[in-house]
Amino acid sequence: xxxxxxxxxxxxxxxxxxxxxxxxxxxxxxxxxxxxxxxxxxxxxxxxxxxxxxxxxxxxxxxxxxxxxxxxxxxxxxxxxxxxxxxxxxxxxxxxxxxxxxxxxxxxxxxxxxxxxxxxxxxxxxxxxxxxxxxxxxxxxxxxxxxxxxxxxxxxxxxxxxxxxxxxxxxxxxxxxxxxxxxxxxxxxxxxxxxxxxxxxxxxxxxxxxxxxxxxxxxxxxxxx
Amino acid sequence: xxxxxxxxxxxxxxxxxxxxxxxxxxxxxxxxxxxxxxxxxxxxxxxxxxxxxxxxxxxxxxxxxxxxxxxxxxxxxxxxxxxxxxxxxxxxxxxxxxxxxxxxxxxxxxxxxxxxxxxxxxxxxxxxxxxxxxxxxxxxxxxxxxxxxxxxxxxxxxxxxxxxxxxxxxxxxxxxxxxxxxxxxxxxxxxxxxxxxxxxxxxxxxxxxxxxxxxxxxxxxxxxxxxxxxxxxxxxxxxxxxxxxxxxxxxxxxxxxxxxxxxxxxxxxxxxxxxxxxxxxxxxxxxxxxxxxxxxxxxxxxxxxxxxxxxxxxxxxxxxxxxxxxxxxxxxxxxxxxxxxxxxxxxxxxxxxxxxxxxxxxxxxxxxxxxxxxxxxxxxxxxxxxxxxxxxxxxxxxxxxxxxx
Numbered sequence: 001x002x003x004x005x006x007x008x009x010x011x012x013x014x015x016x017x018x019x020x021x022x023x024x025x026x027x028x029x030x031x032x033x034x035x036x037x038x039x040x041x042x043x044x045x046x047x048x049x050x051x052x053x054x055x056x057x058x059x060x061x062x063x064x065x066x067x068x069x070x071x072x073x074x075x076x077x078x079x080x081x082x083x084x085x086x087x088x089x090x091x092x093x094x095x096x097x098x099x100x101x102x103x104x105x106x107x108x109x110x111x112x113x114x115x116x117x118x119x120x121x122x123x124x125x126x127x128x129x130x131x132x133x134x135x136x137x138x139x140x141x142x143x144x145x146x147x148x149x150x151x152x153x154x155x156x157x158x159x160x161x162x163x164x165x166x167x168x169x170x171x172x173x174x175x176x177x178x179x180x181x182x183x184x185x186x187x188x189x190x191x192x193x194x195x196x197x198x199x200x201x202x203x204x205x206x207x208x209x210x211x212x213x214x215x216x217x218x219x220x221x222x223x224x225x
Numbered sequence: 226x227x228x229x230x231x232x233x234x235x236x237x238x239x240x241x242x243x244x245x246x247x248x249x250x251x252x253x254x255x256x257x258x259x260x261x262x263x264x265x266x267x268x269x270x271x272x273x274x275x276x277x278x279x280x281x282x283x284x285x286x287x288x289x290x291x292x293x294x295x296x297x298x299x300x301x302x303x304x305x306x307x308x309x310x311x312x313x314x315x316x317x318x319x320x321x322x323x324x325x326x327x328x329x330x331x332x333x334x335x336x337x338x339x340x341x342x343x344x345x346x347x348x349x350x351x352x353x354x355x356x357x358x359x360x361x362x363x364x365x366x367x368x369x370x371x372x373x374x375x376x377x378x379x380x381x382x383x384x385x386x387x388x389x390x391x392x393x394x395x396x397x398x399x400x401x402x403x404x405x406x407x408x409x410x411x412x413x414x415x416x417x418x419x420x421x422x423x424x425x426x427x428x429x430x431x432x433x434x435x436x437x438x439x440x441x442x443x444x445x446x447x448x449x450x451x452x453x454x455x456x457x458x459x460x461x462x463x464x465x466x467x468x469x470x471x472x473x474x475x476x477x478x479x480x481x482x483x484x485x486x487x488x489x490x491x492x493x494x495x496x497x498x499x500x501x502x503x504x505x506x507x508x509x510x511x512x513x514x515x516x517x518x519x520x521x522x523x524x525x526x527x528x529x530x531x532x533x534x535x536x537x538x539x540x541x542x543x544x545x546x547x548x549x550x551x552x553x554x555x556x557x558x559x560x561x562x563x564x565x566x567x568x569x570x571x572x573x574x575x576x577x578x579x580x581x582x583x584x585x586x587x588x589x590x591x592x593x594x595x596x597x598x599x600x601x602x603x604x605x606x607x608x609x610x611x612x613x614x615x616x617x618x619x620x621x622x623x624x625x626x627x628x629x630x
Contacts, residue, residue, distance in 0.1 A: 058537060058625045079541055086539020097534045097628060101242045113231050114540045159538075 002070065004167050004199045005032040005055055010064035012050055024050050026222045027064070034166065035197040037190065039204055039213035047222040048203045049171060055201065056169045057085040069166055086115055090160030090198070092170040096152040098144040104131060104155045105140040111162040123162075130158040134188060150181030157188060161196070168192070170202040174209065186212065232544055235535070236551040243524060247556075250520045251563065254556050254604060257513040258564025261506050262600045263571050266592050268502045272495055276463065279491055280484055282426040284338070284369050284457030285466045287487075288328065288473065289480045290316045315343050317452025324477050325456050331476075333469050336368035336459040341440055343447040343454070345410040347390070349398040356394065356436045358408060360443020369457045372424060378402050379422030383439045387421035391432030395423045408436065410446045510603060514611040517556050521549055521615035532619050533627025542620035549619050553612020554605060561601035568592070 012025040024047045032038055042048050053059040054066065057073060066073045069088045073081065090111075098107045105127050112123035131140050134154040136147075144152055153173060160168055170189065174182035186209050193200050201217075204210050218225050229237065240247045293311050297304065318324055321339060329337040341360040346353050363383050367373065372381040372389075379402035381389055388408065390400075400406055400420050409415035418438065425432055444450050458473075460466050463484075470483035485492050525532070532545055572590045579587040 053625050056537070082536075082539055082541045085537070091537050093628065097530070097537075099531050099534060101238045101531075110535070111538045113234070114535065114538055114544070117231050117544075119229070119234070 002034055003031045003067070004034050004036075004069055005030070005201075006065075006067040007031070007055070008065040010051075010054060010061045010066060012047075012054060012059070013062045016062065023062075024222050025054075025061070028219075028222075028224060030217065030224060032167075032199055032201060034199055035193070036199045036215060037193045037213050038199075038201050038215040038217055039210040040201055040217045040219065041204060041207075041210050042219035046219045048219055051219065052169055052171055052201065052203055055167075056089055056091060057081045086111060087163055088166050090163070090165035090168045092153075092156050092160045092168065092173045094172040094175045096144065096149075096156040098152060098155055098159070100144055103141045103143055104136060104147065104158075107144065107155055108158045108162055111159060115163060127158070127162065130161050131155070133161075133192075134158045150177055150184065153177060153181070153185055154188065157185065157192070161192060161198075164196065164198070166198060168198050168200045170200065172203050172205065175205065182206070182209070231540070232547040232551055235548045236555065239524065239528065239548070240552060240555060243527075246520050246524070250516055250556055251560050253516045254513055254560025254608070255563040255567055257509045258561045258600050258604050259567035259571065260509050261603070262565060262568035262592065262596055264502055264505060265596050265600070266568070266572060267575070267588060268498055269593070269596075270588055272498060275491070275495070278427065279488060280463070282370055282375070282428070282431065283484055283487075285460045285463065286334075286458040286470045286473070286481060286483045288318065288324065288456040288458070288477065289454065289482070290318045291478065291480045315447060315449060315454060317449055317454065318456065318479060321453040321456065324479065325453075327476060328456060328458055328473055331469060331473060333461045333465050334458050335461050336365070338362060338365035338369045338457045339440065339453040340366070340455050340457055341443040341447060341449060341453050343410060343443070343449075345408055345436075345446070347394060347398060347436060348407045348409065349400055349405070352398050354394055354397050354433065356408070357434045358410065358436050358438060358443055358446065360438050360440040360447075362440055366437075366457070369459045375424040375426045377423045377425050379420065381424075381437070382421040383437050383442075385439070386416060386418045386442065387438075388418040389422040389424060389437040390420055391435055392423055392425045393429055393433035394436065395420070397433065408438070408446065410448075412448065414446045414448065416442070416446065510607055513560075513604070514607045517553055517608055517611035518614060520556075521552060521612050522618070524552070525549065525615045525619045528619070529622065529627045532622050533624040536622070536624035537628065545622075546616045546620035549616035550609055550612050553608040553610075553616070555608070556612075557605040557608025558601075560608070561604035564604070565597050565601060568597075 007028050007030040010025055010028040011023065013021050013023040015021050028051060040048055050059065054061050057068065068084060071084060073084065099110065108127035108130055109119060109123045112126065113119050128140060131137055134157055136151060136154055139147055139151060144155065147155065174185050177185065189200055189202065192198060202213065210216055292313055293316065295308055295311055297308060325337050325339055328334055338361060343358055345356050345358045347356045361383065363381055367381065377392055383389060395401065398406055402420055402423060404420050405417050406420060407415055407417055444452060460469055466483035467485040470481045474481040535545060569592060572588060572592060576586045576588045576590040581587050
């Protein structure tokens with residue numbers, strides 16, 4: 001099976017051009033294959049989130065090569081990055097980051113609306129199916145503020161799956177939840193990985209959860225170990 | 226669910242979320258548009274009525290024979306003698322028929338009327354009043370001054386020995402239509418006329434002094450056979466009068482005066498009204514623009530995180546920009562619709578409560594459609610322009626930074 005993500009010698013520094021340059025990532029080499037279920041662990045400040053943002057095309061690396069789904073993203077212009085990000089990658093954040101003014105259903109439809117520029121019946125049906133899959137069929141028309149933390153995170157997962165992305169990036173998806181809900185969410189991710197063959201890269205602090213992943217990637221002080 | 230494109234859908238949702246802000250800024254735009262339409266209509270109506278009242282009884286341009294000047298061999302500063310200016314006698318325009326023909330062909334000139342005027346007296350029994358005798362061609366003159374609307378009684382008929390006089394003179398002499406009066410010029414020539422009509426042009430002095438006769442009769446009484454003292458013109462566009470007057474002066478060498486010279490005070494009053502109107506419009510527009518911009522700047526800051534999320538989900542900077550541009554356009558569009566309605570209502574209201582001295586409405590509730598359209602276009606443009614800066618800011622936001630906030 002091919003690699004969905006390939007990083008070669010990725011470096012990232014902040015404050016370039018100023019007297020204080022901080023290098024956060026020191027030449028990362030990493031490949032994640034299609035359908036892989038991987039955990040990214042490491043202490044605070046080790047560069048986990050920065051690495052995830054670079055893979056998610058939200059931040060540009062200072063140097064190095066980045067291939068997403070076989071495409072070289074290193075020198076891409078913003079518009080192409082945006083398109084690649086929208087179609088290939090689904091994000092799940094630590095805080096659900098749902099749009100407060102829209103219902104759960106609309107939030108799940110949003111990536112598809114952004115992609116086509118228009119809400120379609122297809123998108124609505126897909127969103128409904130995803131909400132059913134995460135067990136929130138009845139909450140489809142509720143606003144995020146009317147849902148519990150665990151439910152919000154499940155809506156966020158459904159949203160990340162909206163365009164059937166080949167890669168799901170989750171930044172501490174359970175960090176804000178109690179153990180019971182965290183377990184549910186993790187199981188949900190495992191199911192999705194198994195059923196849809198989407199690769200998952202999950203940043204987590206919880207060793208128990210990390211242990212359940214096929215692969216553990218550890219990062220310390222900006223280097224993989 | 227109503228299917229709207231992404232940018233419009235998000236825009237409307239944001240407007241609904243910030244209901245209070247939306248309502249307040251809409252009220253602001255509405256007020257601004259209403260003030261602009263209302264004020265522009267009011268001022269242009271008042272100006273039109275002032276112009277109509279003042280210029281209704283005047284020619285826009287008057288051509289006269291040049292003033293007779295002293296002929297000296299040396300310029301005045303090189304002579305020791307005091308040279309008195311010459312007394313001006315009644316003088317005909319040289320080749321007046323050709324001049325009238327030339328003037329009628331000048332671009333922008335609508336009508337031409339030759340006139341012969343001179344001083345005299347009107348008398349009946351023991352009563353006698355000084356008058357200005359004006360010999361006119363009834364038809365040509367009515368194209369310059371619409372006498373029909375000023376006539377109180379009778380007709381504007383100056384044929385034969387008919388004369389048309391003002392109400393004050395009629396009162397002073399105690400005559401009405403059909404009565405006889407005697408008109409005498411300064412050198413004693415006179416004749417008996419019958420009053421064909423009595424006019425009131427809204428100026429007591431002129432109502433007492435102006436007496437219309439035919440050109441032929443005036444030529445005989447004023448001893449200027451075949452002569453004409455002035456040619457009156459009416460022009461298409463009032464404010465071109467001065468330009469046309471200067472061109473005619475250059476062409477004919479006559480003394481040419483436009484209403485803009487003879488009514489310089491009126492002109493400057495009209496101008497300062499227009500300037501104050503423009504100033505008010507400019508300030509209102511600026512305030513509306515600042516209002517919309519500030520609401521959107523705040524909105525962009527409030528929505529920073531959501532913008533980041535939308536960007537992370539694949540929304541392009543251009544899409545984000547259009548969300549906020551649409552908001553500005555919405556404020557402009559809805560505000561101008563409401564503002565137009567409000568200004569129409571205000572005009573209706575004002576036309577009912579304000580009255581002229583004669584009881585007619587001071588303001589007509591009719592609005593010039595072009596004023597409404599231009600005010601709405603202005604509001605829409607201002608809305609979009611004011612939104613441009615915040616929208617750009619939103620579009621340029623770094624998604625990672627935005628989400629972290």
